[in-house]
Amino acid sequence: MIVSGTVLRSGEDHHDVRVIEAAGPWYAAMWHAIYEAAPDFVTELPGGDVWLDGLHAVRPEGQLHLGVHEGHMCSLTDRDRKAIGEAGAGLLEFGWTGSAAKIRAAAANSATLGVTEIVYTPAGPDIAGEIDAFAKAFRG
Numbered sequence: 099m100i101v102s103g104t105v106l107r108s109g110e111d112h113h114d115v116r117v118i119e120a121a122g123p124w125y126a127a128m129w130h131a132i133y134e135a136a137p138d139f140v141t142e143l144p145g146g147d148v149w150l151d152g153l154h155a156v157r158p159e160g161q162l163h164l165g166v167h168e169g170h171m172c173s174l175t176d177r178d179r180k181a182i183g184e185a186g187a188g189l190l191e192f193g194w195t196g197s198a199a200k201i202r203a204a205a206a207n208s209a210t211l212g213v214t215e216i217v218y219t220p221a222g223p224d225i226a227g228e229i230d231a232f233a234k235a236f237r238g
Contacts, residue, residue, distance in 0.1 A: 099213045102221065103173075103193035105201055105231040118182055120222035121195045123171050125185070127194070130167050130211040131219045145185035152177025172221060198235035205236055 102124035110117050129149045132140050140146040156177070168175050174182070182189055187191040190196065194204050205216060216236075220228035 099208055099215070099219045100150060100217045100219060101194045101204075102219045103195035103201070104220075104222070105235050106190075106196055107199050112182075114220070116193070116224075118179065119174065119191065120220070120224075120228055121189055121193060121219040122178060122182050123169060124219070125189050125192045126169070126174060129178075130170055133166050138178060140230050143185075144188045145181035145183070147186045149154065149177055151180035152180060171219065187203045198231075198238075201232065201235035202238055 102121070103122035104117060106117065109224065112118070126149070128144055129140055129143060131145060133150075133153075137150075142149045151160060151166050152175075169178065169197070194201050196204075218229065218232050220232070222228060
């Protein structure tokens with residue numbers, strides 16, 4: 099199973115820059131994927147209208163495809179950050195983002211469903227720190 103997300107530190111929420119930078123790239127990938135499959139549906143997603151407006155602001159028609167996947171699953175563009183701000187707390191519901199206990203419970207639940215391996219895909223400026231926090235959450 100491939101998972102993304104971040105372990106929230108005490109007092110952190112969807113407003114914190116670290117959380118946005120660590121959990122945001124995979125959240126933004128949702129807009130990227132929906133744009134490829136059904137571009138008219140992007141505006142139905144939380145923050146989607148802001149993201150789509152941002153895409154049109156930086157790329158002309160005929161070149162939109164060049165901007166869709168900027169930073170894909172690794173980093174955020176300014177339009178991604180703005181749209182994530184509009185999406186609000188939804189950022190915390192995407193992927194495995196939450197307390198260490200929540201991450202540990204998600205891993206345990208996955209194991210009961212037969213998952214034997216989990217591939218964690220960290221993002222943000224502190225990859226080593228993200229990996230360390232997830233490993234500690236798994237071990238308890």
